Amino acid sequence: MSKYVITLISATPQVKLGEEFINQISSRINQAGGGIIASDFLAPDIACDIIFFNIPPQEVEKITREIIGDLPIDCVVQDTANRHKRLLISDMDSTIITIECIDEIADFAGVKPKVAEITERAMRGELDFAEALTARVALLKDLPEATLQQVYNERLNFMGGAKELLATMKANGAYAMLVSGGFDFFTSRVRSELGFDDDSANRLEIIDGKLTGQVIPPILDKNSKLQTLMQICSERGISTSEVIAVGDGANDLPMLTAAGLGIAHHAKPMVRECANARIDHCDLTALLYVQGYRLEEIMN
Numbered sequence: 001m002s003k004y005v006i007t008l009i010s011a012t013p014q015v016k017l018g019e020e021f022i023n024q025i026s027s028r029i030n031q032a033g034g035g036i037i038a039s040d041f042l043a044p045d046i047a048c049d050i051i052f053f054n055i056p057p058q059e060v061e062k063i064t065r066e067i068i069g070d071l072p073i074d075c076v077v078q079d080t081a082n083r084h085k086r087l088l089i090s091d092m093d094s095t096i097i098t099i100e101c102i103d104e105i106a107d108f109a110g111v112k113p114k115v116a117e118i119t120e121r122a123m124r125g126e127l128d129f130a131e132a133l134t135a136r137v138a139l140l141k142d143l144p145e146a147t148l149q150q151v152y153n154e155r156l157n158f159m160g161g162a163k164e165l166l167a168t169m170k171a172n173g174a175y176a177m178l179v180s181g182g183f184d185f186f187t188s189r190v191r192s193e194l195g196f197d198d199d200s201a202n203r204l205e206i207i208d209g210k211l212t213g214q215v216i217p218p219i220l221d222k223n224s225k226l227q228t229l230m231q232i233c234s235e236r237g238i239s240t241s242e243v244i245a246v247g248d249g250a251n252d253l254p255m256l257t258a259a260g261l262g263i264a265h266h267a268k269p270m271v272r273e274c275a276n277a278r279i280d281h282c283d284l285t286a287l288l289y290v291q292g293y294r295l296e297e298i299m300n
Helices: 019-031 057-068 101-108 112-123 129-138 146-154 162-171 184-194 222-236 250-258 269-274
Strands: 004-010 035-043 047-053 073-079 087-090 175-183 198-207 210-216 243-247 261-265 277-279
Touching: 004 019, 004 057, 019 035, 019 047, 019 057, 057 073, 073 261, 073 277, 087 162, 087 222, 101 112, 101 129, 101 146, 101 175, 112 129, 112 250, 129 210, 146 184, 162 175, 162 184, 175 184, 175 222, 184 198, 222 243, 222 250, 243 250, 250 261, 250 269, 261 269
Parallel strands: 087 175, 087 243, 175 198, 243 261, 261 277
Antiparallel strands: 004 047, 004 073, 035 047, 198 210
């Protein structure tokens, strides 16, 4: 008998997950022909599991989303097996950090609106990623290398829940990989500060202390992210069912769909539609709750 779990997480203390709300969902699952094994609050008023069987998981998600309506509550449905993932592979820009680094660099060159428009279109999947990156980086020519550190110091902030996500998964033996179509100047620093095991990103060419407007080949794109996921799984003896991947843009989709649990986090519409799970409201601690971690297990 296949067992599944749907995890509900509230994004705000003003909207509490109570017994009545959970019972309403459980009742609807029963009415649709499903069986409820148990409900389990992972965090009072914040996160709850409902374990069920005998009904397609997609139908349970549809029922749950109808009940949630416009409330700031996320839900993720999955098999109950392998919930504690052994590999976290994550995008960086607008996922682990709140900014798109290239847009902020462009601000110092006076071309942020133009670059940001190209970034947005690339993340929506409307442009070839490599071509879009090349075009944006060309607009940064002759910027001082010191601008990169200025962006890191003044503009870069971690996404809510990022520190807790890394600390908790690392404490439970997971391997953490940061992959980005952005730049290794930033991924290396984010990796070090948050505790990722490794990082992979594109490299800006810098000569005589200035950006040349070129990316050092090869350009890392959506296929590179997928290849990194598969390589780590092979090297470390991890099955794809034991992988949680998270990202927000079109270049994250191959790794999201390959992972046992691929989460579109505050993502572009196409990514939300194609990924096997999505978080639209909550911060990154939601990725811990969907793995079955309890509030008291989450580390800061």
